[in-house]
Amino acid sequence: MTITTKQYEALTEETAIALARRLYPFPEGTELVCREIGDGNLNYVFQIKDPKSGKALIIKQALPYAKVVGESWPLTLKRAAIEANALQKHGEFAPGLVPSVYATDEELAITVMEDLSHLTIAREGLIQGETYPKLSEDIGEYLARTLFHTSDFALHPFEKKRLVAEYSNPELCKITEDLIFTDPFFNNDTNDYEPELQGAVEAIWNNAPLKLEAAKLKFSFLTEAEALLHGDLHTGSIFASESETKVIDPEFAFYGPIGFDVGLFLANLIVQSITRSGEERQVVLSHIEKTWDVFSARFTQLWEQEGIEAFKETAGYKEFVLEKIFRDTLGFAGCELIRRTIGLAHVKDLDGIENAEQRIRLKKQTLQTGEALILKRAELTSIGAVTGLLEELQP
Numbered sequence: 001m002t003i004t005t006k007q008y009e010a011l012t013e014e015t016a017i018a019l020a021r022r023l024y025p026f027p028e029g030t031e032l033v034c035r036e037i038g039d040g041n042l043n044y045v046f047q048i049k050d051p052k053s054g055k056a057l058i059i060k061q062a063l064p065y066a067k068v069v070g071e072s073w074p075l076t077l078k079r080a081a082i083e084a085n086a087l088q089k090h091g092e093f094a095p096g097l098v099p100s101v102y103a104t105d106e107e108l109a110i111t112v113m114e115d116l117s118h119l120t121i122a123r124e125g126l127i128q129g130e131t132y133p134k135l136s137e138d139i140g141e142y143l144a145r146t147l148f149h150t151s152d153f154a155l156h157p158f159e160k161k162r163l164v165a166e167y168s169n170p171e172l173c174k175i176t177e178d179l180i181f182t183d184p185f186f187n188n189d190t191n192d193y194e195p196e197l198q199g200a201v202e203a204i205w206n207n208a209p210l211k212l213e214a215a216k217l218k219f220s221f222l223t224e225a226e227a228l229l230h231g232d233l234h235t236g237s238i239f240a241s242e243s244e245t246k247v248i249d250p251e252f253a254f255y256g257p258i259g260f261d262v263g264l265f266l267a268n269l270i271v272q273s274i275t276r277s278g279e280e281r282q283v284v285l286s287h288i289e290k291t292w293d294v295f296s297a298r299f300t301q302l303w304e305q306e307g308i309e310a311f312k313e314t315a316g317y318k319e320f321v322l323e324k325i326f327r328d329t330l331g332f333a334g335c336e337l338i339r340r341t342i343g344l345a346h347v348k349d350l351d352g353i354e355n356a357e358q359r360i361r362l363k364k365q366t367l368q369t370g371e372a373l374i375l376k377r378a379e380l381t382s383i384g385a386v387t388g389l390l391e392e393l394q395p
């Protein structure tokens with residue numbers, strides 16, 4: 001459903017309720033309550049609820065600037081339509097793993113969708129020690145299904161190129177190009193880190209082989225239109241419970257290298273593994289292995305059963321593609337680890353550690369792990385080798 005409005009205005013809790021009444025047949029006289037629950041960097045998220053029946057819906061609205069910085073950082077409203085369309089496109093291939101979209105409005109830059117407040121943002125849950133037994137299986141499936149089905153391995157080239165154009169997302173891509181691939185590798189004002197990390201940070205800025213590899217990874221991100229990515233698949237973009245997983249927030253969606261989505265998710269699990277110890281760490285290391293195992297098994301099955309590429313049975317081609325995705329995954333994961341530690345956008349998993357000495361020690365470990373993944377990505381040829389490296393680097 002498309003809602004017709006005259007012009008953009010930022011919603012308030014009152015106007016969000018009025019809009020919800022227009023969109024959903026709440027019985028006459030129903031008292032609705034609204035809360036702004038957005039905790040991300042960019043948008044407003046209103047939950048509108050009928051407390052009597054418990055029925056609720058979400059109205060997410062893009063602001064014409066980045067909320068995390070303020071009006072000095074203008075940002076396209078078109079991202080709301082990209083997000084709504086990507087949710088629906090990914091939902092075609094990974095049903096049940098994304099929220100249902102009820103309505104959209106490009107002018108108001110809103111998406112009206114399923115309320116998922118019975119679930120918890122995975123990052124928050126993981127920080128509290130949750131194990132989320134289904135997380136890696138569900139995300140491995142989500143990744144394989146959405147990425148395979150939007151790639152040249154599954155689509156007619158005309159349709160694939162139509163989608164590449166539809167999901168052109170230059171402003172949001174620029175944020176990633178700057179914040180993940182460029183700024184943390186240079187002495188740039190956007191970087192943000194504790195003085196105790198100055199030595200480790202300067203070591204990154206002066207590490208010529210590392211910077212060369214970061215440049216190559218940025219080049220891949222800039223140029224390789226392999227599949228319709230989520231584009232920001234960290235654990236804050238996932239709602240989870242013991243039995244359910246839902247991927248939200250694909251406003252950074254665009255056609256890019258498949259390993260970027262896989263790598264961002266794994267990097268955020270790696271941060272968790274660094275903050276944990278003993279059996280609790282093993283649970284996260286198992287999630288890391290299972291994500292890749294499920295992704296590669298499902299991708300292989302889809303290739304064999306539904307692939308349309310003429311070369312699909314040529315000996316070694318499928319393996320070549322999966323090896324490339326794996327190598328990219330590790331490199332992108334490395335960049336994400338570095339930027340979450342010293343760049344503009346941090347993660348609570350690390351910043352929330354109250355003991356300063358422990359926080360700095362774990363941040364140094366995160367940087368070291370990021371560097372190792374970037375530099376050793378060609379040598380690490382199995383996910384077991386990656387978790388082995390993580391265990392070595394996490395005493």
Ligand code: SR1
Pocket residue numbers: 040041042066068175176179232345
């Ligand atoms: C200004 S946006 C900062 C970060 O938040 C988003 O979730 C993306 O990860 C982006 O890099």
Ligand code: MG
Pocket residue numbers: 040041232237249
């Ligand atoms: Mg987000």
